[in-house]
Amino acid sequence: EAGVAQSPRYKIIEKRQSVAFWCNPISGHATLYWYQQILGQGPKLLIQFQNNGVVDDSQLPKDRFSAERLKGVDSTLKIQPAKLEDSAVYLCASSLSSGTYNEQFFGPGTRLTVL
Amino acid sequence: KNEVEQSPQNLTAQEGEFITINCSYSVGISALHWLQQHPGGGIVSLFMLSSGKKKHGRLIATINIQEKHSSLHITASHPRDSAVYICAVGMGGGSNYKLTFGKGTLLTVNP
Numbered sequence: 001e002a003g004v005a006q007s008p009r010y011k012i013i014e015k016r017q018s019v020a021f022w023c024n025p026i027s028g029h030a031t032l033y034w035y036q037q038i039l040g041q042g043p044k045l046l047i048q049f050q051n052n053g054v055v056d057d058s059q060l061p062k063d064r065f066s067a068e069r070l071k072g073v074d075s076t077l078k079i080q081p082a083k084l085e086d087s088a089v090y091l092c093a094s095s096l097s098s099g100t101y102n103e104q105f106f107g108p109g110t111r112l113t114v115l
Numbered sequence: 116k117n118e119v120e121q122s123p124q125n126l127t128a129q130e131g132e133f134i135t136i137n138c139s140y141s142v143g144i145s146a147l148h149w150l151q152q153h154p155g156g157g158i159v160s161l162f163m164l165s166s167g168k169k170k171h172g173r174l175i176a177t178i179n180i181q182e183k184h185s186s187l188h189i190t191a192s193h194p195r196d197s198a199v200y201i202c203a204v205g206m207g208g209g210s211n212y213k214l215t216f217g218k219g220t221l222l223t224v225n226p
Contacts, residue, residue: 031210042201042216050210097210104214106158
């Protein structure tokens with residue numbers, strides 16, 4: 001079974017530039033999560049999708065971050081414009097939604113450096 | 116908001132030592148997760164538990180719901196166990212299940 005795929009793995013941009021990350025979850029996983037992990041911290045949830053609908057985006061900085069999962073499969077997270085404090089690893093995870101406590105499967109992450 | 120505290124933040128051990136990492140949380144949860152993160156970012160789920168104790172190979176996870184505390188033990192530690200170990204608490208259920216993560220414990224096992 002293929003795991004969660006993310007691209008790119010690394011990205012370096014200047015502040016005020018735009019960047020986009022892509023995630024393809026495990027086939028059949030209805031729930032998709034985007035997390036931001038700043039160095040030395042645990043992951044922080046940015047947005048959670050159930051199929052193509054948003055379940056929780058309360059911690060997404062909506063003035064600069066946006067995410068979509070139009071067909072309920074793969075997803076894109078965008079930052080526009082980027083700030084220095086956006087430097088972090090962006091993790092995508094997916095899970096089935098059928099169980100009570102659902103194990104999340106993580107992708108390798110995208111390491112973003114904003115200069 | 117559920118706070119998740121892990122201790123220690125950093126841990127260095129010699130190969131073969133018994134390792135314990137602790138996790139405390141502040142409010143009621145549905146389940147507790149232990150995860151492992153290697154350099155490069157990839158996160159792997161080790162355990163998900165809502166009561167008692169689970170064992171997988173040299174890893175043991177325990178949880179005390181009344182005390183809101185969990186421990187991860189590694190027996191006969193090995194350099195390949197070197198990684199960041201993250202405790203996360205889950206709340207809600209089904210498609211509304213959400214994780215809140217601790218900051219992680221960086222474990223280094225020296226040969």
